[in-house]
Amino acid sequence: MAEIVMKRVNQDKKPLNLRRRARLGETVIQALLFFSGFFSIFTTIGIVYELGKEALLFFQMPEFNFIETLTSVEWKPHVGKFGIWPLLNSTMMTTLIAMAIAIPLGLSVAIYLSEYSSPRVRSVLKPVLEVLAGIPTIVYGYFALTFMTPVLRELFGRDVVQIYNTGSAGLVMGILILPLITSMTEDALSAVPRSLREAAYAMGGTKLEVALQIVLPAALSGIAAAIIIGISRAVGETMIVAVAAGAGPNFTFNPFVGAETITGHIVRISGGDLSYDSVDYNSIFALGLFLFFTTLFLNVISQAVVRRFREVYE
Amino acid sequence: MKEKAVIQGFVKNLKARKRTGLVWHVVFQASTVVGIIALIALMLNVIDGAFGYVAYEARVDPDTLIVDGMPVEDQNKEQLVALLQSTLSSGAYNKLDNEKSFVDRSREEVYQLVVERIIKPKVVQVWKLWPSLTQADEIRATVAQDHPGAELDFVSWLTYDFVSRPQTSEPLTAGVRTAIFGSLWTILFTILFAFPVGVGASIYLEEYASDHWLNRIIQTNINNLAGVPSIVYGILGLAIFVRALEPLTSGEVFGLVDPTTANGRTVLSAGLTLGLLVLPIIIINAQEAIRAVPRSLRNASYGVGATKWQTVWSHVLPNAMPGILTGTILAVSRAIGETAPLVVVGASTAISFDPSSPFSKFTTLPIQIYQWTSRPQDEFRSLAAASILVLLVLLLTLNASAILLRNRFSRRY
Numbered sequence: 001m002a003e004i005v006m007k008r009v010n011q012d013k014k015p016l017n018l019r020r021r022a023r024l025g026e027t028v029i030q031a032l033l034f035f036s037g038f039f040s041i042f043t044t045i046g047i048v049y050e051l052g053k054e055a056l057l058f059f060q061m062p063e064f065n066f067i068e069t070l071t072s073v074e075w076k077p078h079v080g081k082f083g084i085w086p087l088l089n090s091t092m093m094t095t096l097i098a099m100a101i102a103i104p105l106g107l108s109v110a111i112y113l114s115e116y117s118s119p120r121v122r123s124v125l126k127p128v129l130e131v132l133a134g135i136p137t138i139v140y141g142y143f144a145l146t147f148m149t150p151v152l153r154e155l156f157g158r159d160v161v162q163i164y165n166t167g168s169a170g171l172v173m174g175i176l177i178l179p180l181i182t183s184m185t186e187d188a189l190s191a192v193p194r195s196l197r198e199a200a201y202a203m204g205g206t207k208l209e210v211a212l213q214i215v216l217p218a219a220l221s222g223i224a225a226a227i228i229i230g231i232s233r234a235v236g237e238t239m240i241v242a243v244a245a246g247a248g249p250n251f252t253f254n255p256f257v258g259a260e261t262i263t264g265h266i267v268r269i270s271g272g273d274l275s276y277d278s279v280d281y282n283s284i285f286a287l288g289l290f291l292f293f294t295t296l297f298l299n300v301i302s303q304a305v306v307r308r309f310r311e312v313y314e
Numbered sequence: 315m316k317e318k319a320v321i322q323g324f325v326k327n328l329k330a331r332k333r334t335g336l337v338w339h340v341v342f343q344a345s346t347v348v349g350i351i352a353l354i355a356l357m358l359n360v361i362d363g364a365f366g367y368v369a370y371e372a373r374v375d376p377d378t379l380i381v382d383g384m385p386v387e388d389q390n391k392e393q394l395v396a397l398l399q400s401t402l403s404s405g406a407y408n409k410l411d412n413e414k415s416f417v418d419r420s421r422e423e424v425y426q427l428v429v430e431r432i433i434k435p436k437v438v439q440v441w442k443l444w445p446s447l448t449q450a451d452e453i454r455a456t457v458a459q460d461h462p463g464a465e466l467d468f469v470s471w472l473t474y475d476f477v478s479r480p481q482t483s484e485p486l487t488a489g490v491r492t493a494i495f496g497s498l499w500t501i502l503f504t505i506l507f508a509f510p511v512g513v514g515a516s517i518y519l520e521e522y523a524s525d526h527w528l529n530r531i532i533q534t535n536i537n538n539l540a541g542v543p544s545i546v547y548g549i550l551g552l553a554i555f556v557r558a559l560e561p562l563t564s565g566e567v568f569g570l571v572d573p574t575t576a577n578g579r580t581v582l583s584a585g586l587t588l589g590l591l592v593l594p595i596i597i598i599n600a601q602e603a604i605r606a607v608p609r610s611l612r613n614a615s616y617g618v619g620a621t622k623w624q625t626v627w628s629h630v631l632p633n634a635m636p637g638i639l640t641g642t643i644l645a646v647s648r649a650i651g652e653t654a655p656l657v658v659v660g661a662s663t664a665i666s667f668d669p670s671s672p673f674s675k676f677t678t679l680p681i682q683i684y685q686w687t688s689r690p691q692d693e694f695r696s697l698a699a700a701s702i703l704v705l706l707v708l709l710l711t712l713n714a715s716a717i718l719l720r721n722r723f724s725r726r727y
Contacts, residue, residue, distance in 0.1 A: 029623050033522055036514030037529075040536045040597070043590055047546060050553035108345030116342060125346065132353050134644075134713060136651025138680045139360070139702050142687050146695060147359040175352045182349075208335035229541065236543020238654035239680075243687050263545050263654070270548075270658040276557065284658070288549035292542060299541040 047292055054285030061279070073251040075265075077279045086249035087287070090259035094170040094241055095234040097255060101174025102230055106181030107223070113182070114189035115211045126183075133179035141243030144172035149244060152256070160256055164246030167255035173240050177230045184229065188222025189215055221309035225302040232298035236291055238263040262287050360706075363699030364471050366446040369457045369464040370486060373434040386428060391421040394428050401432050430487050437485050437693040438464050471700035480666045481682070485693035490701050493682040495668040496581070496661075497650055497708075500678055503585025504592065504649050509642055511589075512596030516638075519597070520604040521626055540594035548655030551587030556659055559583075565673030579660030582672040587659050588652060592645040599641020603634040636723030643716040647709050653680035679705045 058064065063080030072083025109129075113122050148168040153161045161167070192215050200210040216223070246258020247268050260268065266284045274281050379386045381393055389397070395416050399407055410416075410427065419427075429435065438461050441453055446468060457466045479489025515536070523529035560578035561567050563586075607630050615625040631638075661681040669676050677685075679701060686698035 023621060026621055026623050030518075030522055033514050033518035036511045037518035037523065037532050039511055039515060040539055040594065041532060043539060043550075043593070044535055046554060047542070047550050050550060050558075051546075054553065105345045105348060108342045109349055112342035112346050116339060117346075125350075128350060128353060132349070134647065134651075134709065135356070136653070136680055136705065136709070138651070138653045138683050138687070139356070139706070142363075142683065142695075142698055142702060143356050143359055145687060146363060146699075147355060175349075175356075178349055178352075206331050206335040208338045209331070212338075232541055233543075236545065238543065238545045239684065242654070242657075243684065263543065266545055266549070267654055267657050270552070270660070274660075284549060285553070288546050292546045295541055295543055295546075296538055299538050303537070 048289075051285045051289040051292065054282050055289045057277070058279075058282035058286040061282075075249040077283050082283075083251075086251040087260060087262045087265055089251055089253070090166050090241075090245065090249075091235060091261040091263070093166050093253070093255060093259070094173055094237075094245060094261055095231060097167060097170025098173035098177055098234045098237075099227070099231060101171060102177040102181050102234075103227060105174070106178050106226070106230070107185055109178070109182045110185035110189060111211055111216070114186050115207065115215065126186075129179040129182055132175075133183070137176060137237065137239040138243070140172050140176050141239045144168045144240055144244035148172050156256065162246070162257050164244060164258035165256045166241075166245045166259050166261075169241045169243075169245035170255065172244065173234055173237055176237065176240065177233055180233060181226045181230045184226030185219070185223050188219035188226070191222070192218045218311050221306050221311070224309070225306045228298050228302035228305065232295045232302075235298070236263060236295050238267055242267040262291060360699050360702045362443045363696055364703055365443040366468070366696070367441040367450070367453050367466055368437055368469050368486075368693070368696075369439045369461055369466045370435040370437045371461060371464045373436055374432055379432070386433070387425070391419075391424050394421070394424045397428060398424070398431065406431075426487070430482070430484065434484070435465075435486050437691075440692045440696050442696075471696045472703050476700055477704060480668070481664065481677070482666060483664065485691075485697055488697055490679060490682055490704055492665060492668055493677050493679045493701070494704070494708075496676040496681075497678040499581045499669045499672070499674070500584045500588060500656075500676060501646060501650055503582055503672065504588040505642070505646060507586055507589035508593045508596055508645070512593050512642070513600050513638060515593075515597045516600035516604055517626060517631075520601050521622070521630065536594045536597050540598060543654075544591055544652055545654040545658060547587055547591040548658030550590065551583060551655060551659045555583035555586050563673070565671070577660075579662070579675065580673045581669050581676045584656050584659050584661065584676055584678075585672075587655050588649040591652065591655060592649045595645040595648065596642055599645065600634070600638045603637025603641060604630060606637060607633045636719055640716045640720045643712055643719070647712040647716075650678075650709060650712070651680055651705065653684050656681055657684065679708070 059066075064082055069082045069084050072081060073085045074081040074083045075086045113125060117125065145164075145168075148171055149161070149163060149165065152165070152168050152171075153163075196214055196218060197210050200214040205214070241261045241264040245261060245264055247264075248258065248260055249265065250257065250259040252259055266287055269280045269284055274284075377385075379397065381389060381397070384393075386394075386397075398410070402410075414423075416424065439457070446453065454466060457464055476489050477494070478491055479487065481490070481492045482488045515532075519529065519533060519536075523532070555563050556578040563578040563580050563583040565580070565582075611629050611633065612625050615629045620628070656678060661677050662675045665675055665677055683698050683701050683705065686694040686701065689695075
């Protein structure tokens with residue numbers, strides 16, 4: 001037996017090759033994996049190309065006038081009035097109200113969880129916040145319409161507060177964004193090393209002074225990123241405003257009357273039978289593209305903030 | 315002397331500082347309580363809407379349908395079928411017979427039809443749970459006064475029937491079966507598309523990709539896509555899946571066009587749109603799971619002469635799988651709750667039949683909730699509340715299974 005093997009080896013005159021062989025299977029698999037990875041690029045290209053293409057048709061319409069769009073306060077695409085302000089204004093209003101709720105509450109909860117609460121309390125509260133974050137936004141929409149709006153109407157009077165209003169949508173949106181800001185801020189606060197806190201305590205700082213003057217500044221980049229992501233989420237939030245903020249563009253600064261946001265407008269327009277290549281059809285692409293670039297811009301800023309201002313500790 | 319003054323000043327200051335500290339402690343704690351109250355209010359509000367008194371009037375008085383002294387609810391199936399045949403037009407009767415032969419229908423089903431088609435109860439007013447419990451007498455008095463012919467019942471809008479009945483336009487007989495099946499069909503295609511692509515992408519980025527500019531772009535791009543609003547994906551889905559790929563998504567190229575379908579607004583389009591939406595989330599979660607597999611395992615595998623793919627397939631993936639699955643389940647539960655992109659892609663609003671193929675029209679649970687919430691009548695709000703409970707139970711089951719999976723298979727190295 002052994003002789004046969006030896007013979008075989010001797011017959012095979014080529015020296016044993018230990019170099020990597022090209023394996024077809026491995027190459028094919030690597031190509032497939034690369035394709036999967038590259039797929040997300042297609043998505044981005046798809047968004048920019050498809051949305052851009054239809055948006056371009058919108059911008060090229062004879063009635064469209066760029067200066068008028070930026071100055072007019074009437075959005076009636078059917079009669080050639082393309083003032084963006086009614087939609088943009090209500091988007092900014094709901095976002096502002098939401099952040100007015102979510103930033104102070106979110107930061108307070110995060111500071112409480114990270115600096116004050118016992119591990120046991122935290123282990124109960126964090127899952128509660130996760131539950132809050134996992135509830136579909138349509139449920140928040142229902143909540144805004146059937147709870148927050150009646151509450152506002154009781155508080156401020158039925159004549160003052162309309163059934164559909166941006167205030168209730170904004171408030172509920174704040175509750176929606178609260179867990180997002182809390183969890184990102186809490187992560188940032190927990191990443192600040194213990195030694196910093198202990199040094200501050202050794203200097204005689206109270207708990208509050210340590211939290212606000214030492215830990216908070218050290219985690220500022222993470223907190224700023226959380227707030228920016230929160231804003232981006234509020235701008236793109238759709239179902240709450242679609243249900244509770246009212247139908248029909250309305251240029252107003254009154255949070256108690258109905259006004260349609262960009263996202264709410266897209267949902268209402270596309271909810272009906274939308275025919276291809278109509279003014280409405282093209283307009284939602286233009287608005288979608290605007291939303292895409294706005295949120296992209298905010299996300300990029302937030303990443304840049306983290307990179308630029310992060311305090312790195314050993 | 316001077317030292318003493320400093321110390322006294324310090325001590326005096328200390329009290330104020332401690333007081334401020336206490337005040338803020340209370341503020342932080344109160345904020346947390348506010349957050350919890352918001353969650354409780356949200357839940358109670360849904361429960362409040364899903365139960366309560368409902369007053370309804372029959373359009374046809376059941377007393378006129380008594381046969382041989384037997385009221386409708388006691389009649390046997392043959393009598394009920396005869397009643398249907400004599401009351402409905404022959405066209406309507408034959409249509410029902412064609413949908414499902416009366417021979418095959420159970421007595422209960424036929425009775426349901428009699429209620430739906432002949433008696434036609436009509437809701438006149440609904441009350442939420444809280445007033446129903448606290449002001450039952452006032453409610454009875456109001457109904458007796460305003461609607462003397464109306465029946466008043468305390469109902470749970472969430473019943474087994476509600477889950478198992480198809481959607482109808484009558485609040486008392488409407489159900490969410492169509493929507494549940496729509497959600498499941500849609501999610502099936504979301505998973506079929508997003509899971510393999512997502513895991514493939516994460517393997518590429520973690521195991522294969524070098525520090526090349528192209529790979530860095532891919533990574534940055536995925537992080538950014540995760541932050542794009544869901545409605546933008548809806549618009550993308552409308553342009554690509556519904557319109558550009560219509561022959562494919564409507565089943566035309568396979569010769570499988572569903573007779574009921576409208577263009578490309580199908581289960582398949584919706585599933586793929588949601589797939590694009592959750593893809594970045596799946597990739598990011600899977601990357602973390604793969605990163606948690608220790609280097610030593612891979613090195614051991616290379617040490618015995620395995621190729622890269624053999625190492626990934628036999629060692630990295632099995633160890634990362636619990637984490638990948640947990641991340642995928644969380645992404646899927648996000649997809650199940652999504653409403654906005656499906657409205658844009660073109661979910662149908664009123665369909666009463668279950669989807670039967672990838673090329674069927676569809677509606678989903680969140681869409682149904684949206685539809686019912688936007689109706690001004692209170693009875694539809696109650697239906698919305700009941701369907702929210704169904705949706706939340708579905709999501710809770712999914713999330714619980716994700717947590718179980720994480721605890722059952724999590725490993726520490």
